[in-house]
Amino acid sequence: MSIYVKNGVLHVSGVQDKIRGKGQEWPDFISDYTMLDIETTGLNPYRDHVTEMGAVKVRNNKIVDEFSQLVVYPRSNHVPSFITKLNGITEELLLKEGKPVKEVMTAFRSFIGDDIIIGYNVNFDLNFLYDLTQKFHLPELNNDYVDVLRLARVYYPKQHNRLLDCIQRAGIAQVEQHHGLDDSLDTKKVYDDFHQHFKPELLEKAQGKLKNFDLLQDELETWELGFRNPVNNKKIAFAPEVEIDAAEAAQMVNNMNGIAQTGVKADTDYLIMSDDGFFSKSNAEALKAKEFNRAGSKIKRLSESYFLNTLDEWARS
Known part of the structure; x- marks a missing residue:
């Protein structure tokens, strides 16, 4: 498994089909x-x-x-x-x-x-x-x-x-x-x-200026990440059913100056859900997020495809 950016294009093993297959800049x-x-x-x-x-x-x-x-x-x-x-x-x-x-x-x-x-x-x-x-x-x-x-x-x-x-x-x-x-x-x-x-x-x-990073190695410097980094200072939880490798996704978030969480919490910024789970009314993590939001939290649910394409946009910027 691997997560890296090569010549401005995001590559994520196992879920590449969720990312727009645009050409190379x-x-x-x-x-x-x-x-x-x-x-x-x-x-x-x-x-x-x-x-x-x-x-x-x-x-x-x-x-x-x-x-x-x-x-x-x-x-x-x-x-x-x-x-x-x-x-x-x-x-x-x-x-x-x-x-x-x-x-x-x-x-x-x-x-x-x-x-x-x-x-x-x-x-x-x-x-x-x-x-x-x-x-x-x-x-x-x-x-x-x-x-x-x-x-x-x-x-x-x-x-x-x-x-x-x-x-x-x-x-x-x-x-x-x-x-x-x-x-x-x-x-x-x-x-x-x-x-x-x-x-x-x-x-x-x-x-x-085209980005080239291994996102599972050392933490990236602020100047490398740029101001368009979508996970900067964000607390991010991944629902269990996502297709991306959870451990690698967490490492990527941490290396990009985000904070990976185990399970959704009251201070979570983004809950990443599977594309199918995003529309489910009975998803356990989504139900937790709704409860936290009723109590004043501001948790945003993002589908896995949406999240990965947001990262690809950052990679191409």
């Missing part, structure tokens, strides 16, 4: 790729949904094709007001101009094909898109990718590095459109600007 400058961006109703692919998909296909550094489509779902198409304020997308607009999500995702997956994917903070987009390909039994979205945000962090160290910041610094635009195709076009301009100005040592530094 590799910071580089290439000439043939698909640049993409999506708009969503929120940040969580488990409860939020895609409202728009946009992309450009690039060959020899030139745009040869474009994709842009609003998305409509068979049930709820509610768009929070803060999202509408950001990009102008409303439920009414989706119902009027959107196409069914299965149809759009099928076309979008075909548009991407086998290309290397590029985007800004592209892991966010890939989570939503990967889940949709799984839902509709499309070819797995395991394409390798380049995250322009990682390039920005080494080019503009110790600065805010939103897409907006980059397009303003490069004189590309003063505002971010927050629409799939428009943001794909702006991100390509940022990527091209970096390509023109990056020195070899900067690219090497970006590549060196």
